[in-house]
Amino acid sequence: MTKMRDFVGPYRLARLVRAGHSCFVWEAVKDETGERFALKMLKPDFVDSKEQVGYLRHEWEVAKGMKHPHVIRFYDFQTQHYAPFLVLELFNALNMKQVLREGPEPLAYLVDRIVEQVAKGLHYIHERGWVHCDVKPDNLLVNDEGEVKLIDFTIAQRSKRTLKSLLGFKEPVRGTRSYMSPEQIRGETLDRRSDIYSLGCVIFELLSGRPPYTGSSPNELLEKHLKASIPSVMVYNSNVTRECADLLRRVMSKRREGRPASMWDMLQEFRGVHVFSKKPKPPKVRLSELNVGPVTDVEALKQLPKAGSQDQPEEEG
Numbered sequence: 001m002t003k004m005r006d007f008v009g010p011y012r013l014a015r016l017v018r019a020g021h022s023c024f025v026w027e028a029v030k031d032e033t034g035e036r037f038a039l040k041m042l043k044p045d046f047v048d049s050k051e052q053v054g055y056l057r058h059e060w061e062v063a064k065g066m067k068h069p070h071v072i073r074f075y076d077f078q079t080q081h082y083a084p085f086l087v088l089e090l091f092n093a094l095n096m097k098q099v100l101r102e103g104p105e106p107l108a109y110l111v112d113r114i115v116e117q118v119a120k121g122l123h124y125i126h127e128r129g130w131v132h133c134d135v136k137p138d139n140l141l142v143n144d145e146g147e148v149k150l151i152d153f154t155i156a157q158r159s160k161r162t163l164k165s166l167l168g169f170k171e172p173v174r175g176t177r178s179y180m181s182p183e184q185i186r187g188e189t190l191d192r193r194s195d196i197y198s199l200g201c202v203i204f205e206l207l208s209g210r211p212p213y214t215g216s217s218p219n220e221l222l223e224k225h226l227k228a229s230i231p232s233v234m235v236y237n238s239n240v241t242r243e244c245a246d247l248l249r250r251v252m253s254k255r256r257e258g259r260p261a262s263m264w265d266m267l268q269e270f271r272g273v274h275v276f277s278k279k280p281k282p283p284k285v286r287l288s289e290l291n292v293g294p295v296t297d298v299e300a301l302k303q304l305p306k307a308g309s310q311d312q313p314e315e316e317g
């Protein structure tokens, strides 16, 4: 049987957590101490890409000083090994997108707690002058105890107006279509209210199992964020109260002036409404027992670099 012995610097790669477009996320063990971390590492195809290394460096610059119970901790950024990587706090949890594939039921019981924690995490980063810009279920981790942590600062932006924006330059549009605010789609300067919009879309999906807008093409979807009438989540889940559905419609206002002014205001308003007419039951299965498909992508493992340098992953017979 093949046994992997994978080291990168002092870290032993123990388990592949996720393989995304440009990065692997590994569970890793620091050999001297036995401590466990998550390593977010560029895939071999991208190690020479200035752009991709730049995204990782940017993520480090944004998040390195942050310390909050609902924001994942960033400990280090290393570039001297075969692939650049970030060292993160390991949070043993599924991302919310994985859970929502099972429908909204497993999370219904936790909705109040989830919104509370996500809003507090986002409020913290807003107070530090950042807009996350990519608030979506994939970037929220939720564990069996209902604890939530915010991840992925790849495209976070400073919220203050920049000279560029004052001069009318537009930023390239980056973000995730199902959750992108109209101003983000238009490439305008963003502020915290853009994250409030995206969080509104996430709450909509938490309550209904589907994002507020769907489209048969990317452009159709973007058009809907810009122009379609704002859906009421009650249509998809009759157990949601009108006061909650109305608040959500306001949170997803097309114009940012129509939304709560800050994450804190949004949270206060959310605390003031009943979400469900009938309290949901606790889920029968633990989240970690949900069948969310393979988290270890075998194809991704094959992409590990071939033997060569000292800290190269090796295979033993």
Ligand SMILES: Nc1ncnc2c1ncn2[C@@H]1O[C@H](COP(=O)(O)OP(=O)(O)OP(=O)(O)O)[C@@H](O)[C@H]1O
Pocket (backbone or CB within 6 Å): 017, 018, 019, 020, 021, 022, 023, 025, 038, 040, 072, 088, 089, 090, 091, 092, 093, 094, 095, 138, 139, 141, 151, 152, 153, 154
């Ligand atoms: N600190 C962590 N602890 C546990 N799991 C994590 C951690 N960080 C990331 N993950 C897992 O890895 C996934 C991808 O992480 P992240 O969002 O940071 O990368 P990404 O840049 O979005 O990847 P992609 O290339 O797919 O866009 C997350 O959805 C989550 O499932």
Ligand SMILES: [Mg+2]
Pocket (backbone or CB within 6 Å): 138, 139, 152
């Ligand atoms: Mg992500």
